[in-house]
Amino acid sequence: MVEINESSIITGVFHVKPTVHRDARGCFVETYRREWIPNGREMLQANRADRAEGCIVGLHFHLHQADYWYVPNGTARVVLHDLRVGSPTDGATECFDLGGDEHPCVFIPPGVAHGFASVTDMTITYLVDGYYNAADELGVAWDDPVLNADWTITNPELSERDRSNPKRSEIAERHRPHWPLRT
Secondary structure (H helix, E strand, O other): OOEEEEOOOOOOOEEEEOOEEEEOOEEEEOOOOHHHOOOOOOOOEEEEEEEOOOEEEEEEEOOOOOEEEEEEEOEEEEEEEEOOEOOOOOOOEEEEEEEOOOOOEEEEOOOEEEEEEEOOOEEEEEEEOOOOOHHHOEEOOOOOHHHOOOOOOOOOEOOHHHHOOOOHHHOOHHHOOEOOOOO
């Protein structure tokens, strides 16, 4: 039976532990159903990324888009940070691992910054509830000390975009997500 729990650290984040069916051939996992996420919107686009051990991707955030992450191969250290002004968990940071035999997944609502470190070589797949929109691709510094993020790796490989993200205190007001979200 699938197990779905709202995060005790960040409001609106849902951790999913799907049912894994195993036999001599391997395993089958149903990784997502819209009905699992309360007030979830329909996912419109699926993406996949492969990352070598030692990379950090993020922290990214969107004002209008939610993400649903699954790591079918390898291990990712996920870091989430609530940027939503007025949220009951504004300023909270949550760190956890995705990957492994239990095939955990996570739903990330708009306004929550998200990133991951590739603890091992890994593959991540993610569903989004909006088509790619460059104007809604925002970021915050992965190493901002205010976030108190535990990435588990040092000296990561980063994209130029992620190296140049602003600190939380430097995010322009027009890019700050608010609670409740204005879509």
